[in-house]
Amino acid sequence: MDIPKENFSEWYNTLIKEAELCDLRYNLKGFVVIMPNAADVISRMYRLYEDALEARGHRKSYFPALISEKNLEAEKDHVEGFAPEVFWVTRAGKNELEEKMILRPTSETAMYPMYSLWINGKCDLPLKVYQSCQVWRYETKATRPLIRGREFYWIEAHNVFDSEEGVLSQVQEDMETTEEMIHQSFGVPFLFFRRPQWDKFAGAVDTYAADTMMPDGKTLQLPSTHNLGTNFAKVFNVKYMDDDGEEKPCWQTCYGPCISRIFAAIVSIHGDSRGMVLPFHLANVQAVVIPILRKEGSETVIRFVQEVTEKLAKNYRVVADFSENTPGFKYNHWELNGAAVRVEIGARDIESGKAVVVRRDTGEKESVPFEELPKKIGEIGKEMNASLREKADEWFATMLKEADTMEELKSALENGEGFVRIPFCTDSLEGEGCAEKLKEECSANVRGSRHDANEKPSGKKCIVCGKEASTYQYAARQY
Ligand SMILES: [Zn+2]
Numbered sequence: 089m090d091i092p093k094e095n096f097s098e099w100y101n102t103l104i105k106e107a108e109l110c111d112l113r114y115n116l117k118g119f120v121v122i123m124p125n126a127a128d129v130i131s132r133m134y135r136l137y138e139d140a141l142e143a144r145g146h147r148k149s150y151f152p153a154l155i156s157e158k159n160l161e162a163e164k165d166h167v168e169g170f171a172p173e174v175f176w177v178t179r180a181g182k183n184e185l186e187e188k189m190i191l192r193p194t195s196e197t198a199m200y201p202m203y204s205l206w207i208n209g210k211c212d213l214p215l216k217v218y219q220s221c222q223v224w225r226y227e228t229k230a231t232r233p234l235i236r237g238r239e240f241y242w243i244e245a246h247n248v249f250d251s252e253e254g255v256l257s258q259v260q261e262d263m264e265t266t267e268e269m270i271h272q273s274f275g276v277p278f279l280f281f282r283r284p285q286w287d288k289f290a291g292a293v294d295t296y297a298a299d300t301m302m303p304d305g306k307t308l309q310l311p312s313t314h315n316l317g318t319n320f321a322k323v324f325n326v327k328y329m330d331d332d333g334e335e336k337p338c339w340q341t342c343y344g345p346c347i348s349r350i351f352a353a354i355v356s357i358h359g360d361s362r363g364m365v366l367p368f369h370l371a372n373v374q375a376v377v378i379p380i381l382r383k384e385g386s387e388t389v390i391r392f393v394q395e396v397t398e399k400l401a402k403n404y405r406v407v408a409d410f411s412e413n414t415p416g417f418k419y420n421h422w423e424l425n426g427a428a429v430r431v432e433i434g435a436r437d438i439e440s441g442k443a444v445v446v447r448r449d450t451g452e453k454e455s456v457p458f459e460e461l462p463k464k465i466g467e468i469g470k471e472m473n474a475s476l477r478e479k480a481d482e483w484f485a486t487m488l489k490e491a492d493t494m495e496e497l498k499s500a501l502e503n504g505e506g507f508v509r510i511p512f513c514t515d516s517l518e519g520e521g522c523a524e525k526l527k528e529e530c531s532a533n534v535r536g537s538r539h540d541a542n543e544k545p546s547g548k549k550c551i552v553c554g555k556e557a558s559t560y561q562y563a564a565r566q567y
């Protein structure tokens with residue numbers, strides 16, 4: 089590696105290749121192969137996320153990847169929003185299909201017709217179902233592995249309630265799940281926004297999203313959650329019999345953490361010029377044991393390292409590197425791959441009864457008695473997780489800025505970095521004109537108002553049109 093992270097784009101591309109996270113040589117544009125070094129971490133993330141959803145009453149399902157054209161077209165706003173990026177299946181074998189199908193870009197139109205069969209009375213509600221799957225969108229902008237492509241790996245949770253209160257409390261719950269997973273577990277800071285009306289999910293009443301910031305100061309959307317109101321329920325006949333004997337449309341939400349993209353954020357935010365740094369519980373290798381071999385006594389060292397490795401393997405994912413490479417080469421290799429802790433053992437260490445232990449994120453070294461190794465590695469893991477999160481939080485805080493005028497906004501974004509809080513006329517559709525102008529002048533997007541903080545401007549003017557400001561919005565350059 090050795091590419092400074094200030095040069096983020098080059099750093100990221102080099103990491104993807106050298107740490108063998110993705111192979112970009114797959115011969116379809118916008119599609120990459122996710123290799124074992126990334127896929128193993130992504131699987132762990134999936135498990136943790138699924139557990140968090142199931143702890144909150146969600147149940148898993150598997151829906152077909154193909155959706156009929158008829159289903160897609162049922163909800164007018166939805167089809168308008170998604171049609172441009174849908175992959176079509178129109179032939180099978182030698183035959184043109186009578187009914188065209190799409191590859192799911194998201195599963196509202198696959199799931200809700202089934203929900204209408206599943207839900208009859210109040211006793212069927214709330215219904216909280218998710219699936220972990222791939223989705224496909226014909227992305228026309230420049231693609232970047234794991235950050236933006238034509239295929240991604242996500243979870244989509246689709247929930248149904250008998251009231252608007254159910255929906256609003258689900259949005260709150262999704263925000264808590266996001267905090268627990270993205271921030272507490274993965275150490276990735278974010279702001280939780282309510283998107284302006286012109287930027288909401290196609291067919292939704294409201295869209296909320298957690299936006300993080302990449303090291304180059306551009307924002308990246310992580311999970312979003314949508315208040316679908318009764319829009320889809322009316323179209324797909326998702327109804328329940330109320331106590332008064334009347335059939336009523338259900339209220340719905342959907343929540344979509346994109347696991348492959350969250351992985352990209354983790355790698356980008358925690359990594360350094362030596363390569364990948366991962367939270368301890370996600371690392372493929374939690375401890376790598378490196379034998380320091382001299383000409384004499386190497387057999388003793390090898391045997392000893394094998395024993396230590398076996399003991400550690402009871403509690404951790406451990407590898408002993410017996411390859412022919414020099415210790416220096418091995419250090420670099422395992423740092424690049426994000427091994428959390430390195431344990432060095434040579435003849436002299438065996439004599440003194442202690443191993444040299446090196447922590448990946450800080451490079452701190454210490455001598456640890458062999459019998460204390462298992463405990464010590466666990467402690468380092470905990471410290472590392474806390475410290476990665478704190479470091480990311482500190483950096484993220486420096487990315488939050490404020491501006492009251494266009495001049496201030498421009499100078500805040502001069503280096504193209506950060507979220508800038510601005511007074512804005514409105515987040516209703518009428519505000520889109522001001523957002524367009526802002527984009528033209530600063531190449532920044534209006535991302536929304538903070539849903540996790542109550543902020544109201546008083547006596548301020550819209551940064552674009554000068555009318556009285558009714559909302560604080562956040563502007564940022566985006567992926
Ligand atoms: Zn305005």
